[in-house]
Amino acid sequence: MEPFVFRTSVESIQLTGLKAASLRELNEGLEKTDGSSVYHHTHRFYRNYAFLNSSNRSDFDLWVGDNLKEAEVSERMSALDLRDYITLADLRQALLATLEPLKDVPGRWDRQVPPGMEFHFCRSVSLVLPAGHEAGNLEEFIAAIEKVDVGCLYHHLIEAPLHSAEGGRSNHFSGWLRAQGFPKEAQAVADIDPYRGNLEDLRQEVLGIFQARQLGAILKRAVGRLSRETAGEPAAQWLRHWRQEG
Amino acid sequence: MSSPYSAYRSIIGKAEHDLIARLAQRLEGRSLAMVNSTRDGGGVAEILRNMVPLLNEIGVPTDWEIIEGRPDFFGMTKTLHNALHGRPEPLTAAMIDAYWEVSRMNAGKLADKLDKPLVFIHDPQPAGLLRDLRKPGQKWVYRCHVDVSNPFPPAWDFLGPIVTNYDASVFSHPSFAQKMVNPQFLIAPSIDPLTDKNKPIPPEFVQKTLRRFQLDPKRPLLTQVSRFDKLKDPIGVIAAYRLVKKTHPRVQLLLAGGAASDDPESVHILPAIQEAAGKDPDIHVLDLPPFSDLEINALQRASSVVLQKSLKEGFALTVTEALWKERPVVAMAVGGIPLQVLDHKTGYLVHTVEGTATAIRRVLDHPEEAAVLARNGRKHVLQNFLITRHMREYLSMFLSVLHPGQAIVRFGA
Known part of the structure; x- marks a missing residue:
């Protein structure tokens, strides 16, 4: 990918x-x-x-x-x-x-x-240049969103779609997320109104989409560590149950 | 002594700081020569003094060259400056001869120093160098710091054909420009937040400065900081102060200025100001020597209202300085001032002596409202008028000039 x-x-x-x-x-x-x-x-x-x-x-x-x-x-x-x-x-x-x-x-x-x-x-006249960040997976993608300059968000969510052949209906972030197998998140990013607040608000709105996923990942890591430490019951039982539910 | 580039990171943020440095890399080591006519006095010299070391630090080898002149040359360029602003001051054949003679003399001296890929000429004094020094492959850009939209026609008849031969020109505001065939860029000037004129200073120094200039720290202070020049309308400032004084008898007025070495006219205006001030002990006229930046900083910070009653303006960096210091600003809607003072959002725009007095009273009577506007003013400067934004736009402009005719210029990794 x-x-x-x-x-x-x-x-x-x-x-x-x-x-x-x-x-x-x-x-x-x-x-x-x-x-x-x-x-x-x-x-x-x-x-x-x-x-x-x-x-x-x-x-x-x-x-x-x-x-x-x-x-x-x-x-x-x-x-x-x-x-x-x-x-x-x-x-x-x-x-x-x-x-x-x-x-x-x-x-x-x-x-x-x-x-x-x-x-x-x-x-x-727009001068487009690398922002100094790349993402190979979702975690790296989220980490980069936290760090990039606001011009990067502006470029991917506002400027590039308007100048693209398909027009403003698609943005780079959604396209990549969809290709990575995150269709819900891709749609959520596509549904953002990028003009509603300022560009820092826009950053928070994009990050907000991933907040639940990030919390889930943190919880998974914590429970995994707990299950290793307690070597079995009852944490392992709970973990199996939680994984099945998830 | 300028601050290192890293010192700006805490003001503008890491992302913007790093972006400007990456943009500089895209010039791929091309060197740049900046040329103007004075190292001290006026906003242009101030910007170059701070920007040239920063450009060097981020990897754009930059030299700053000064042309030399004679009294008749600077007399001619002052006449040209006034006429570009629309004053009917004719250029005689002798004046034009003096301009080209001095230009040729400077071309002889600067030939090697301007043999660089990028040459950036500021204002009319060195504009003629292009005729003698341009080489194939170089990009010459003309930076016009004044409003030339409505000139006395002979002035533009002289300067226009010179500027048209540049690869591009840069103006501070769209309404300052003349129609030309070469690309015209819009770039506002800037202030440096870390210089003595703008950096934070201790309140004790502010108090000490007020005492030194016999100003009462307990009474409202109206201030205009500008070099002494008819176009800054210091007499109009005094008239507005007198109107305010009727309703607010405690106000004091400070006119703080100085002369620039390329402005022979400024020595004549000071006596006229002093005459208009008469014997009013609350009018303070300070003829500050060059390098009084800390004092200007303190006086601006101590001001209840900062005024800019100019009849014509380039950009009015004194307004930018006041906004950065979160001071309430009342300024005429001329030149670049409306770009900075967004009426009732970052200050008050006025058109007359009477309007100036009314707006001053409003600030004095409604300090909370004035404070909100002043806070907006600082944010406006942070976003749009600091030296780092200025560097970013100069770099973008040169990259556009190197890629002519493209609406989108894409750079790879």
Whole structure:
């Protein structure tokens, strides 16, 4: 079985040269800009603003709300559940759909922010490198999850699925766990909402899935030691019974 | 003396600490030359002083070179700086001649030192070196520390064609940039949490410093730390203080600054500040000599409110310093300040003298609310504006420049 090689990613942010001063220009920019730009503006909060514990805030909804003062569109944008969009193309379409109701309202569609308050479309370049940990079995996998940098969790649970051919429905952790014969745990990891808290919360949530299994392993080792030490009854009887039940 | 890289582990955590070191390995020993125009004064020199030893320690051989100039050259680059900020200050033919003459002279002196795979030029003063020194295979990156989005056109007509020839440029904020054909990266500057200016210091030293500068430790202190410059609006700070004084008569104002060796204008502004202060015994204007970092640290920590009333800004590292020290910050929404002061989350953003006074009163009247914002401010700096994050982003930027056109760059084991 292939070991799981933990990878992490860091980002380099570039300007695209596109900018918007109105909803019309935001709409045009969203249609033109590349996927890594849609990704950048909808995801950077999870990496850079964890301390605010803000949920589902993107640069788009902040700019529309704070600078353009279009509260309705801002609310619709911030209510988008990123898990609903398998690819960045889907997410782009969902963002464009939030703008749709104002297309026929000329006063609002073309109203411009003052100079200096424009929206600047940026993009992220991801640099993916080994995180310095590998796992050949479940114990090593759990131990590595405890140690890796949060960028590693971000890469495997958020970034890589979005950039993969299958889109956001599968993540690396679940794939490996399933291949290792842990389908329940694989599903539990797949069911995590990675956007709900900050990345340290995400680490705890993944570890929580394995907590019961870890306790079981500790108990098994303790009982095994006890049975060797007492050389038989009644601990051995209890152990046989517990193994049968397990 | 800078701290060893390992000293940052307890601040940023082992995982981030090790990640940056692994990222440095991906440059595979390529050496780097940083070039600017001064070793003391201003945020650029401060960042380089701390970052260059750290880059060397994590395996990126880095040298820091300084260009030499003459008064007419630095006069020209100051005019250029102001004009890039939008002030209608023309560049004469004589000024441009002086720029290129000094640039050629420096190119002669630095030719061997800049014969490295990576050359990183900071701000306009050394930008012209590219014309004489670039060699095939090298990557030259231009770091623009000022807002050039709305320049006096002749200034960009001069600098733009120079910068366009670089392999990439780096800006601190998207709104600072000009449209160019080469890749433009966004990287915020940073502070070093372990230097004299930012490290924890004993409360006794803070008290001693206040006494030394005749400040009353029992009364609220409003502080702006900035080099003396019209664009920092020290006169506006005094006007805001006078509005606050009407309702909070116990406040004291401290304007602490100094001059930079590449800024000939700063010597003229000090008398104007002193004149505006008049004979008010509660206005303290301190012209601090270079290397007063411990004193600045103490004064920031002692402040009830830290102000940054700038009319234009690059990034405003003095704001970063205050946030790191968990001080309430009231700052103008210009330049890089809104990246740091998230309004009502990490401080208060203002737009006028009157708004500045109102926000100061709010901090003085609601200290619990101000404390929450200040705590958020420190977390914000920890996550986004420390020197280690800055190093990580410089390393990422160079790796991107070495792999042009790729949205995802994958490295093997």
